Amino acid sequence: MYDGGKIIAGLAVFVLLFTFPFWYNIGNAAYTKPKLELPKDAKECVEKTEWMRAEHMQLLNEWRDEAIREGHHTYKNMVTGKVYKKSLTKTCLKCHAQKDKFCDRCHESLSVHPYCWDCHVAPKGDK
């Protein structure tokens, strides 16, 4: 083999760089779900908890289009048929009043930064 040493050294450097993300994170704590402050006077969310966890952004997107562009202001729970007003501050934040200990805590741990609060006014503690 010509220049075997150089090739092997090059390969070693390549493998080292290529796997950098893996060994760089060795020793870092694994992601833990932050402790969320759940509403005290309510048992259920607008939909099932698992569904909300995965789909609340889409739900909010639909709500704002339907409320503003189509003038439909009521939302019915898909299972129980319970009715809610389609509103970010007047529905979600009525129950999840402590935005900083609920929405923000989860979002921050995941590096999600919704820009909604540039306009929508959260009850206290909004920046």
Place this chain on the structure above:
Amino acid sequence: MKSTRRKFIKIAGMSALGWSLCPALFNGSSRAAGHNEGHSEEHSGSSANAHGHGVRWAMAIDTARMTDEIMQKCIEACHSAHNVPHINNKQEIKWIWPETFHHLFPGQMNDHFHTNEFPERKALALCNHCDNPPCVRVCPTKATFKRPDGIVMMDFHRCVGCRYCMAACPYGSRSFNFADPRKYLKESERTLEFPTRTKGVVEKCLFCYERLAEGKQPYCVEVSEGTIYFGDLNDPHSDVRKVLKERYAIRRKPELGTSPCVYYLI
């Protein structure tokens, strides 16, 4: 099968007939269907519901009984409920504001018995919720659009701040947020009931659509001590229709053909 020249010409003739008839039939029916569903989001805002069926919100301002104090009350009620910031320079934000007659009705000042006598009299100006709104026509994102009940609505989530609508509006009803409005709105003054806006977004009066949805009257009407009439233009028994029947009323810049739904009783 034997194919003759005669048969070929027959088939060709039938095909040509078919080609010319079918598109006409399909087009006709699809156009009718498109018209039915499309009209809540009609971009051109042509007056589908203007004076036909359904609700058509309109306002009539009694300029003879309107005083400076009442105007201030209306402005205060509107602006505080909608988180409109207080900026006292050329970059001010206004949803409703006082304006003199010769600014309101520049083309109508040669009317000897009405406007001409009081060029300095003031009345409230606001978005006219035109039947034929130029702002809606120019908006590239459909952030501003015409609702079936006539309200020229803003979807702040879609506004990209191009300001075409401001250039198109002949009444100066729209304001642009040159700076973050929260800087001009102390925390104690903010209401939780309505969002603020951000830098780079256009805003204007929305005829209190959020209150109409709850069956209430707009804020300015509520505090106007009866000097502003509001209601459904398509309902002959509504307050606006009744007062428009009795009193002489004009609209701003009728020569432009925008067909405002805010009337001024002289």
